[in-house]
Amino acid sequence: MPALSEISPLTVPLLVAAKGGEKIAMLTAYDAPSAALLDAAGVDVLLVGDSVEMAVYGEANTLSATMDSMVRHTRAVSHAVKRAVVVGDMPFLSFQTDPGRAVENAGRFLAEGGCAAVKVEGGSRILPAVEAILAADIPVMGHVGLTPQSYRKFGGFKVQGREADSARQIRDDAQALAQAGCFAIVLECVPDSLAVEITREIAIPTLGIGAGAACDGQVLVFHDVVGLTRDLRPKFVRRYADLASVIEGAARAFTQDVKSGAFPSKEESFTGVKPALRRVH
Ligand code: KIV
Numbered sequence: 001m002p003a004l005s006e007i008s009p010l011t012v013p014l015l016v017a018a019k020g021g022e023k024i025a026m027l028t029a030y031d032a033p034s035a036a037l038l039d040a041a042g043v044d045v046l047l048v049g050d051s052v053e054m055a056v057y058g059e060a061n062t063l064s065a066t067m068d069s070m071v072r073h074t075r076a077v078s079h080a081v082k083r084a085v086v087v088g089d090m091p092f093l094s095f096q097t098d099p100g101r102a103v104e105n106a107g108r109f110l111a112e113g114g115c116a117a118v119k120v121e122g123g124s125r126i127l128p129a130v131e132a133i134l135a136a137d138i139p140v141m142g143h144v145g146l147t148p149q150s151y152r153k154f155g156g157f158k159v160q161g162r163e164a165d166s167a168r169q170i171r172d173d174a175q176a177l178a179q180a181g182c183f184a185i186v187l188e189c190v191p192d193s194l195a196v197e198i199t200r201e202i203a204i205p206t207l208g209i210g211a212g213a214a215c216d217g218q219v220l221v222f223h224d225v226v227g228l229t230r231d232l233r234p235k236f237v238r239r240y241a242d243l244a245s246v247i248e249g250a251a252r253a254f255t256q257d258v259k260s261g262a263f264p265s266k267e268e269s270f271t272g273v274k275p276a277l278r279r280v281h
Contacts, residue, residue: 015184026046045086050065055221066091077115095120103132122144185202
């Protein structure tokens with residue numbers, strides 16, 4: 001199989017075929033301009049995550065995400081992407097209540113959002129929804145470990161799978177999702193040794209976020225990677241740019257120029273008023 005970077009467009013089966021080989025790079029994306037940049041940079045998977053609620057809308061958690069908002073963001077990202085696989089993140093209560101509703105909502109992501117697959121948070125308990133979505137030929141990415149939609153149950157955004165019982169549950173959940181037919185699974189905030197075992201045991205790619213280096217790929221939130229989130233710095237994030245400083249510097253320079261009259265210049269202004277047309281009676 002050629003390198004993923006040489007293939008365009010990428011597809012869900014190609015990602016599955018990369019298991020155990022080339023690592024998969026995944027970032028979140030929520031809008032067309034940044035999605036176009038990430039796609040051009042060679043990111044393999046763009047996840048339109050419900051983390052948009054925190055990164056873009058300033059919420060304290062992801063529970064406020066709605067179907068309409070997620071589908072709109074997914075559509076914007078899909079419009080901009082030529083190569084990457086776009087995955088839409090199913091929001092809280094869009095798939096947990098009943099499998100029929102889950103299929104309809106997943107279908108909206110593909111039909112209206114234009115993406116290739118959906119992601120759902122949870123393990124064995126959501127299998128009926130996962131199976132129903134898969135039966136409609138909609139590819140599903142699983143998500144276990146710290147599933148942010150369950151953060152109230154966990155008592156916060158805490159590492160999961162440190163106790164033997166919880167580790168066993170996460171392993172069982174990952175296996176059940178893989179056996180059901182998911183094409184990949186996000187492992188969020190679990191000990192690296194647990195991620196090693198799960199990655200070895202299941203036949204589909206694992207995508208880690210705070211899950212160590214053994215996973216088949218890595219995912220991070222775009223705003224964290226480019227340094228737009230100043231206050232929040234989880235241990236597992238590596239910051240590759242400091243866009244917060246760049247943007248603040250640009251805004252400060254603009255403000256100074258406006259106040260001093262240095263902006264706009266003659267070149268940045270329109271000149272030459274045409275004489276008014278004579279009215280013909
Ligand atoms: O919503 C999101 O951004 C996610 C990733 C952190 C995996 O679920």
